[in-house]
Amino acid sequence: MRPPASCAACGEPVPDPAARFCENCGASLAVAALSAVPAGPPAAGCEESIDAALAMASDRGRRHPLNQDAGAVARRPDGAVLLCVADGVSSADNAEGASAAAVAAALERFAAGPGNTVSVSGEARACVEAAARAVLDVPRLGEDPDLDPPETTIALAVVRDGVAGLAWVGDSRAYRVDGAADTLLTRDDSWAWDAVARGTMSREAAARDPRAHAITQCLGMPPDDIEVHASTAALPAGAALLLCTDGLWNYHDAAGGLGEAYADAAGGGADAALACRRLVAEANGMGGRDNITVALLKT
Structure with a gap:
């Protein structure tokens, strides 16, 4: 494992490649890097790269101020x-x-290790459940009664021994990509997906409905109203695992669309960081209507 250049907790440099704890604040260095977009302006975006196979990028897009x-x-x-x-x-x-x-x-729950969770999907679920508890403690910044309390979607994967444990709430997604072929590994919590699941509307008709992208659950809602989804997926050698928000997948929602975009982004021997950067740039080139975040593991 390549050690982090600085402690994710306090930001101090980590000069010793064998260090397990930060000399300044004592935080664990078990996790190689954290990238969370800072709250409030001027948070435009960020990139993080653990190594050539693992990276993420996030960008404000072209339409949103934050x-x-x-x-x-x-x-x-x-x-x-x-x-x-x-x-x-x-x-x-x-x-x-x-x-x-x-x-x-x-990330903090992941850094603590699997604990008593045996399955990789169980560990992924535990991470999302920790996230759900944390969101309930996030304060409001204003007094606008028309705004809901702080809320967010989440899609998360824990990968061990060629198996991805997935957990999610909302409409952020996970894909397995092999060559130019993509497989969607998650199911949106959205009006459109629910309409199709009930059999009341075709996928094409639901996608055209103005309510299509309305999410039906997210973190920040009362705990009894949230169902954390969890599943597993094999991740064979040569495949990639790609997680993204709707600022990316909205441009590639047609069957095979994201796989083709990934194949282009990862072409020419691009490492994970460059592939993420290219996917973000492509979404911005197509309009950048929303914030764009992508996390990528190449196997």
């Missing part, structure tokens, strides 16, 4: 990998604080 997304990637000494993206709900107060808190809490 980036309300957050993301993290990490590699633990036992070889486990974390990818996480979160999209603060724009109709909520302090949405950027909600997404940043969710990612930070998930």
